[in-house]
Amino acid sequence: MEYDFRNIEAYWRKKWAQDESYKVTEDPNKKKFYVLDMFPYPSGAGLHVGHPLGYIASDIYARYMRHKGYNVLHPMGYDSFGLPAEQYAILTGQHPAKTTEQNIARYREQLDKIGFSYDWSREVRTSSPEYYKWTQWIFGLLFNAWYDLETNKTRPISELIAKFEENGSYGVNAHMDEDWWKTYLLEADHIFSAHFEGEFTDTDWKSMSEAQKEALLMNYRVSYLADSLVNWCTALGTVLANDEIKDGVSERGGHAVEQKKMRQWSMRISAYSERLISDLDTIDWPDNIKEIQRNWIGKSSGARVRFQAEKEVTIEVFTTRPDTLYGVSFLTLAPEHESVEVLTTEEQRDAVSEYVANSKLKTERERMAEKKISGVFTGGYAQHPLTGDQVPVWIGDYVLAGYGTGAVMAVPAGDQRDYDFAKHFNLEIKNIFAESDLSEKAETSKDALLANSDFLNGMNYYAAFDAVCERLMEIGAGEKRVNYRLRDAVFSRQRYWGEPFPIYYENGIPRLIETEELPTQLPDVDAYLPTESGEPPLARATNWERNGMPMECNTMPGWAGSSWYFLRYMDPNNHSVFASEERIKYWGQVDLYMGGAEHATGHLLYSRFWTKVLFDLGYIPFNEPFKKMINQGMILGRSSFVYRIKDSNTFISFERRKEFETQRLYADISLVDNDKLNIEGFKSWLPEYANAEFMLNENSEYTCGWEVEKMSKSKYNVQTPDELIEKFGADTLRCYEMFLGPVEQSKPWDTKGISGVHNFLRRFHRLFLENETFSVSSEEATAAEMRVVHKTIKKITEDLERFSWNTVVSACMIATNELTDLKCNKRQVLEPLVVLLSPYAPHLAEELWKNLGHSTSVMNESWPIAENKYLEEENFEYAISFNGKTRFFLSLPAGMSAADVEAEVMAHDSTAKYLEGKSPKKIIVVPKRIVNVVM
């Protein structure tokens, strides 16, 4: 009876599905544990071996926790809105829902083969109306909310309106855009005079029209509509969030992105900056992810300083080095800065206009690529708040309009960019440091002592910072200020395949569709493209209106549905709420979240944001979604290459490729075994190779070259799990993916070792056989056998507790090898081992468990406990070292005292030899560890 994995796995796959073995129900008598995988986007390509790496690890952990008696929630679903299905729809006219459906079916088929313990009755799909109904509902929640800086909480907009009714804006401390009233005065229909600075009375409020009130409230809402500078991607026909852009081009497709002002929905995530940073300390995430988030949010502490310029213009700058204020020799404004126009003198007008026009033309990417220093003098001056000196005002595109105030105070002595700018335009470089040489570069150390700085002389950064801020406060010219890089997130996409907004427009006023009327379903359209007039695809739909009023035509971005899906798994079929209070309370935070690190600034930040909103508004009792997270590394492909001699159809083996001028071409990895090419297979692979000739190596083989790259169809290096499961079985695949190394690590896929792992499962299976039939003995196990069992229990338990999945496989192999040597087939020994192995090889474990005579599933067995009485060894093998070098071994009773050990060692024959006649200076004895004789 060989290890017939095909039949075993097929049998148990069916049985588990029939019995709904993995269905979990809320059970208040059991402790819960929530293990979650980042749900996949169901792409047309299906799964390759890299995808299940994290799924397998989390599945093993989920099964382990189940053995430990926890009620484990381990669900799976699909992030099924997205661009590829839409682009396919544009090309073929096929509805994205249909493509998505097909892809999901394929994913499911692949996932089922691997033996995951998912409770599929809880599956969610972000593109199903039943699901996005609640995504729309959450959008409504954010629309009907504002951020109160007083309590540092999201609060319902109705509370804000009540405050306005009572006392106007007085006493309201809301998170809003800086200088929001300036835009408001320019763009909204309002009742205020030009002197309005954001403050209004209850009388003002009450005198406003409905439309005026709404326009004002829009500045407070957490989800708001505003003209904002967005990243517009013409090729994709949509806006992109900052995290969807890499190196100035779109992450998907690598298309050019430009800045454009558009009326868009945005999310006030910037209000949560501080909490998003400080709450990182409360969660157990990999340090690098926390670090990426910290950098992305970009907190910097500094000061705002105001410079009084000509023509009643005040220029406010943000600086992290207010201590260097006396070193200011000019100011630089971003080309888009609002004061550029006013400050520019007649003489400089042409130069400035040209510069501003030029920088507008450049894309973000071009600006970044251009390392050249550029700028132009406005002709205007501003007064230094402390010295009263007139400093020239320049513009330069190294200053970004979107960060800080869009203006900087230039201190060439203390900042390298200012230094370079000053050198380039021959501007003054004031040395404000006591001992710094500024002939080559700026002094950026915070420890440098200040000079030529009036009352700051002799201080370093730390002392001067407070001193100068205090002075600025006194004279009203500035104050301490914390600045964040994080911008509000644009929430509109000009796409079809996304959640429609539950919004319609009544005389231009956005109105929210009530919960009872949700979901707002995606309408059918005749094509998945923008309209001729450039409106989003939804504008093509007939009847895309509500009682004659137009509906919002944008859809939500990909991250909307994924920002809360972990909550829906708790209660996926609830029609009246997104998840019941009871269930949310029971399941709580995700205890273990497994997924890729590439979502660090997108999904992982947005779900934290929405979680905080739901927490503030009292819908969930926790303010962080994922208590612990582990990032699995990427599995890379190992591409194979053949070398074609130039202008011929002759291929030369890797070793000899230098003999000719060759062209390197991909060969499908299925045609290559151990870097040797299957020549016949290669010829029939592609028509162009049918008549290929080969120049072989000295062993008459064709050797391929190789390189480690990302897995991709175009590189012919994709390994699907299906082939491996067919060849070796799911249990082998599971064990092998874990055996490859630490999950966090990225590594190239290599099937070389898989036979070793498969072999191990066969050897394990063989332990239960005698003369080819299943047979276990009921004899009492020996001490040696029991030691193997309990040593293994201890090792595996400890390894799983520290998430060291790979070493568990080794431990199982060692146990199998040892028991094979001991020729042990005793039930007492084998039963606990089946339980230990079951998280890794669930099919085989179930089969063996059944054969052992059990009628219940092994997955519900309790986890074995390592008992010390079996682990205690009588003797300990001491390594005896002399000056740190191990020389011989000595087996001594484990309980022997240090003094006795020392005596034994000194009395030993070999000791005299290694002492070489010297007398030991010192003898270190660490009981049950080591002896070191120092000479």
Place this chain on the structure above:
RNA sequence: GCCCGGAUGGUGGAAUCGGUAGACACGCAGGACUUAAAAUCCUGUGACCAUUGCGGUCGUGUGGGUUCAAGUCCCACUCCGGGUACCA
């Protein structure tokens, strides 16, 4: 540039608290079985020296340090991977 990781045999990796470096597996070599091959099993396998046996020296990217003892801690550097950037 800045921030965060990492570097261990031919290969993937192990070494959890500073205590026998190289577990486990692959690969390779030799052997058994076989007409042969595959499969399976056994033995060996860090490098160098010695080899009849005993053994010896070196060895965890490089250089230094702390310690009875360093892959592990400290300092400096090199290379590789990831993140991020005219962020004031």
